[in-house]
Amino acid sequence: MPGLWTDLESLAAVAAAKKLVAMTTRTDAVIEDLRELIAALDKRVPHLEREGERAIARDAAELRAAAINRLRELEQPSWRNS
Numbered sequence: 001m002p003g004l005w006t007d008l009e010s011l012a013a014v015a016a017a018k019k020l021v022a023m024t025t026r027t028d029a030v031i032e033d034l035r036e037l038i039a040a041l042d043k044r045v046p047h048l049e050r051e052g053e054r055a056i057a058r059d060a061a062e063l064r065a066a067a068i069n070r071l072r073e074l075e076q077p078s079w080r081n082s
Helices: 002-043 053-075
Strands: none
Touching: 002 053
């Protein structure tokens, strides 16, 4: 049955490759979304005279920092090649 095992191994390799491509595609989409989020937060101008604006600005800064950290994680070559 060596032929059967070879076929099964080939199928497993194809399935693994498809999964890796799908993961890479999703990761690329997340990276693009994070970049867009960071750009949008950078464009936002806080209006500190408005009620609640300081909290919004603080939350936006925290969100931006978290997005940058996640972007760095996803862009690490060691993660993308594993």
